[in-house]
Amino acid sequence: MTLDQTGTWLFGRLGLDSLPILPAFENPSTSEFIAAGAALMVIVGAIVTIALITWFGAWKPLWRDWLTSTDHKRIGIMYMVLAIVMLARGVLEGAVMRTQQAFGLHGGFLTPEHFSELFTTHGTIMIFFVAMPLIAGIVNYILPLQLGARDMSFPVMNQISLGLTTTGAALVMVSLVLAQFSNGSWAAYPPYTGLDFNPGPGPDYWIWTIVFSGIGTTLTGINFAVTIYKERAPGMHLFRMPVFCWTVLCTAIIMIFALPPLTVAALMLAADRYMDFHFFTNDLGGNMMNFVNLFWLFGHPEVYLLVIPAYGVFSETVATFSGKRLYGYTTMVYATMAIAVLSFCVWLHHFFTMGQSANVNIAFGVASMAIAVPTGVKVYNWMATMFRGRIRMTVPMIYATGFFFLFVIGGLTGVMLANPTITYQVHNTLFLVAHFHNVIIPGVVFGLLSGYHYWFPKAFGFRLHEGWGRAIALFWIFGFTFTFMPLYVLGFMGMPRRSVAFTDPAYQPMMYVALFGAALIVSGVGSMLIQLWVSVRERERLAVPLGDPWNGRTLEWAMSAPPPEYNFAVVPQVEARDDFADAKATGRAYSEPEAYEDIEMPANTAIGLGICVGTVVLGIALVFYIWWLTILSLALMVVVFVGRTFREPAPRIFPAAEVAAAHRAWLAAVRAATPIGRLDETDDLNRGLARPEHPELMEPAQ
């Protein structure tokens, strides 16, 4: 073997030219400097993180309390951290694209290649590594608490899901440093992403990112669904569950049934690229429409997967901050289920223009419009919940208000796009970009950010700074409006999406407006970091250790904040819908149980982290054709995974006496505290004990 062959054997197609720093020297231009800067940011960020952890001597607690933990609450928080890191990157990429287009008349500063890569990573990151981990994070934290459960059904699998999601995110980050990510958009349509047109490692990054995180999400869905069916506390009938849990069930169903098409499509593309199959090639009987169908068979349910939990969050926050039970609980449940089912019947509206018959288009158009009906039911229900309620315009309600106005606009443009004749006019223009950002930002992002603000005190024992929270919400609301409303106009003017530059000066004014909006959104994300910093610094003042800062209605508020690891000192007996509101109204709340029992919790394990590291290595090996490493990492993971099943780790036991002591201490603190009214909710007086107000309105929904 010559030296060259040995190098190829060892490193595949990974070479020095894979580093994006080099082109910046060879061909100094703004576009290359941005790529090199991003790569440096990843490297410096990683080094600084490692240095800080070492400086604070935090490796041991990090390992023991977080990385090997199977506690659903800690896993939830890790998902949130991942999502917020990736959100920073995704938003910055969006801002770079808006800046490029604002100066894009006859050029701009980015190469078309770089711009394509930006909208590809922006889409991939925002969907898979911001929206999905935010959902997985909030659901992981809240679902077992709302159901009256001690953990998910499968705590170890939960950790593995987190590991696989992190793998996907890590591969997208690695792609900044080694070679480039795909430039074929987040939907990665072949034949453009096929080997003939795109032989580089980019589409392979996309494939393995999607496959690993997709498998993780499927496992997450199984975990959520089984938890809802099997782990509910006694008395928690399905129709007593908080609406948030119902929305999680719908999301879990979509995860279980809609993620496989994505995995299949990505793996078929991999077969085409790695083994010369002909699923989607132009020649020898390949059919790229199969990819498009498979992708959107996933893609459309996916957007409901994202927005349905946001509906769930709004259902909780609107009821709580209106001081009323949710209006129309049953219709809410049926509407959510209807949306989940219909979401599987509309995928074709993503490609009305691709040549199927008019009748097929009409069928899918009608199905798409039909989704507006249950969604409308939900919006009316939320508004009816607020009607004559004790409304407090706290941060979640500001988000909800923005959501009502903006999301309805997004929904209406969706109904427009569901009409094939209109789609033929605006297809592939910025109108479409405006539409889907209009449902995803006011719907998904506002919902999840309001959930972040609403449940943060439960998770950390102190509230987020209210003033900064309001600023963030307003930055997002106005930032969204200024960024995307102009894109509707530009779409009507005929500006194609995904174009790096344009030649019509008429587009320019609206582009400047959109750039201003992007600046507001970046300020919003920056303010989130400031808010976190300020809140941590003032955590004594903002502390709510008693656990019920908002006069909550559901079980997660019926414990200290942060909750003990086992969640409930004794598994609650649920008597009513909105059980904690009922308990507070009838005097059941804060009572000491007759007896405490030992509690068994699953032991720590490093399997999730191991799978994460193993699949990152596997992904890099596959992207760069390093076959020995592919086989080695795969074999190691199988051996470790199987080997682990040969010994059952003993569960950790929390003795009854310890549980009783902690619970009694909390109950004593509750008795000693002064309950506060809703006017003082955002004041320092709020220690997390609510004074019942309007008991006649606090009655549970029946």
Add this chain to the structure above:
Amino acid sequence: MRHPILHPGLNLGPHHGEAHDHAETVVFGFWVFLMSDLIIFGLMFATYVTMANPMGMAGGPGPKDAFDLGSVFAQTMTLLFSSVTFGFATLALRHERGPRQLMVWLVVTLALGLIFLGLEFRDFADMIAKGAVPQRSGYLSAFWGLVPLHGLHVASGCVWILVMLAQIRTMGLVPVVKTRLLRLGLFWHFLDLVWIGIFTIVYLMGLSQ
């Protein structure tokens, strides 16, 4: 006396105590996983059907050139029979006939699974010799995407049986081993079901045209 059924499929029964109770969650979870896996097979079938036409075959070998029904029938019988033998294994588990009888039935099932895989490999080698390789046409890509995927599942099932044989020996019939055997049983029968689809849609329909 009849007991409530905790999950679909064969229940261990209350005399298994903790294993029976624990099975409710884990077996239900496994059913949900199988539903998800079935979607994957369903999509592979759908792709196959859309490509089983002259355009997809692109002038390459079609079903009549590539398939050998006799061998496929033998594979079908082997796999169906292995499902029966796994059923006996599960009954031995449920009625506590001791690890020995259970392991015998598992070994028989494993042997049948390996025979199935051997016959399938022979067919695949035959197809490759005839030039019916996945690189030839979209239709053959769809075939090689679907049928070997099932074969890969059977191979994993065989590895799983080996692991369970080892665990019965080293760990004994502890609850977690019992619930794993229940799930392995579901997996094995599920593969049988998918094979019936493959036999019908890929082989019988392909050869009858």
